[in-house]
Amino acid sequence: MIEVDHLHKVYGSTVALKDVSFAVEPGEILGFLGPNGAGKTTTMRILTGYLPATSGTAKVAEYDVHADSMAVRQRIGYLPERPPLYLDMTVEAFLHFVARIKGVAAGDRPAQVTYAIQRCGLAEKQSVLIRKLSKGFRQRVGIAQAIVHDPPVIVLDEPTSGLDPRQNNEVRQLISSLAGDHTIILSTHILPEVNATCDRVAIINRGQLVAAGKLDTLMAQLTGTVSYDLEVRGDFEGIRQTLGAIPGVDAVESVGHPLEPESRHRFQLQAGETDPGEAIAAAIVQAGFGLYELRRHQASLEDVFLNLTTEEPTEGTAKAATTPESENDADTASSSEVPEAASMADQADQTDHEVSPETNH
Numbered sequence: 402m403i404e405v406d407h408l409h410k411v412y413g414s415t416v417a418l419k420d421v422s423f424a425v426e427p428g429e430i431l432g433f434l435g436p437n438g439a440g441k442t443t444t445m446r447i448l449t450g451y452l453p454a455t456s457g458t459a460k461v462a463e464y465d466v467h468a469d470s471m472a473v474r475q476r477i478g479y480l481p482e483r484p485p486l487y488l489d490m491t492v493e494a495f496l497h498f499v500a501r502i503k504g505v506a507a508g509d510r511p512a513q514v515t516y517a518i519q520r521c522g523l524a525e526k527q528s529v530l531i532r533k534l535s536k537g538f539r540q541r542v543g544i545a546q547a548i549v550h551d552p553p554v555i556v557l558d559e560p561t562s563g564l565d566p567r568q569n570n571e572v573r574q575l576i577s578s579l580a581g582d583h584t585i586i587l588s589t590h591i592l593p594e595v596n597a598t599c600d601r602v603a604i605i606n607r608g609q610l611v612a613a614g615k616l617d618t619l620m621a622q623l624t625g626t627v628s629y630d631l632e633v634r635g636d637f638e639g640i641r642q643t644l645g646a647i648p649g650v651d652a653v654e655s656v657g658h659p660l661e662p663e664s665r666h667r668f669q670l671q672a673g674e675t676d677p678g679e680a681i682a683a684a685i686v687q688a689g690f691g692l693y694e695l696r697r698h699q700a701s702l703e704d705v706f707l708n709l710t711t712e713e714p715t716e717g718t719a720k721a722a723t724t725p726e727s728e729n730d731a732d733t734a735s736s737s738e739v740p741e742a743a744s745m746a747d748q749a750d751q752t753d754h755e756v757s758p759e760t761n762h
């Protein structure tokens with residue numbers, strides 16, 4: 402449904418995207434994860450046709466985002482980081498307005514607006530002025546304006562930024578409920594968001610894709626094997642041999658004693674492909690040693706993320722990346738990067754603040 406191929410974006414002397422490629426299958430939610438300044442918004446804006454790439458291509462529902470920009474805009478719903486809302490309109494009036502400018506036929510608008518209101522849990526707020534809504538409800542209105550023309554693809558840029566934990570939860574549930582009917586890209590630097598909502602994840606750092614894949618597969622690939630810390634009482638050499646003989650234990654390292662007593666020893670074990678947790682406990686007890694501590698470690702998504710985004714990636718070192726080497730050159734930056742004819746979302750996003758109908762007409 403979405404294909405990004407060797408995208409490259411240069412702003413003046415800043416290389417914002419470097420050879421980024423990934424794909425999103427129909428009905429999937431892809432978490433587009435990266436630290437601040439990684440290139441998430443730039444990618445979102447290229448995908449939604451609001452910004453041209455310097456080189457490379459992106460397709461949405463088989464349409465090229467640059468060459469077939471209008472066809473793409475009809476098939477994509479976009480929630481920018483700051484939702485473009487008309488504060489002096491009611492929710493319903495605003496959604497009618499958006500449906501009209503998105504080209505929904507007059508006869509279809511009431512049904513489409515009702516659909517968006519229902520999907521986003523806005524029924525009880527439909528007659529309320531947007532300025533009177535809480536941030537969480539405004540975010541729902543932002544999502545409703547993105548789906549009011551029932552696009553197959555939805556692009557959400559940091560959709561829970563600034564929400565309180567309860568609102569976060571509600572908006573995440575809403576996003577999850579939209580998957581299946583829609584293909585979704587959700588950009589975020591909030592790790593629990595990815596865990597809570599996404600099927601697959603693409604991690605970007607300093608403009609380069611550093612990992613992409615199913616969340617659990619990626620975790621398994623990138624977190625390395627499980628390890629155990631343990632403290633055992635008994636003969637040091639005997640314990641070491643017992644631990645080394647356990648199937649699934651790849652390495653045994655002595656990490657000293659606790660302060661006292663000296664008859665206890667601390668070890669760290671590296672597990673192989675099978676998790677030897679139960680076997681460790683059983684072997685120690687069966688051998689007559691005393692088990693004082695057995696603690697399992699597996700890297701978290703946070704560890705993976707930090708590992709991938711802390712060091713500056715260099716060409717050819719991306720881990721699990723889906724991108725072959727770039728054929729593109731940063732020096733080919735276009736000097737004519739003018740966004741296409743402004744839509745309401747365009748204008749609101751470019752001005753970076755909420756606009757009122759008065760100031761915009």
Ligand SMILES: Nc1ncnc2c1ncn2[C@@H]1O[C@H](COP(=O)(O)OP(=O)(O)OP(=O)(O)O)[C@@H](O)[C@H]1O
Nearest residue numbers: 412415417435436437438439440441442443444590
């Ligand atoms: N209009 C612009 N002109 C010049 N540089 C820009 C422009 N927009 C973005 N950049 C730069 O491009 C890089 C990527 O920015 P982008 O906004 O895409 O990152 P991001 O991952 O969305 O970050 P954040 O999470 O902070 O929004 C950054 O170095 C940023 O400073």
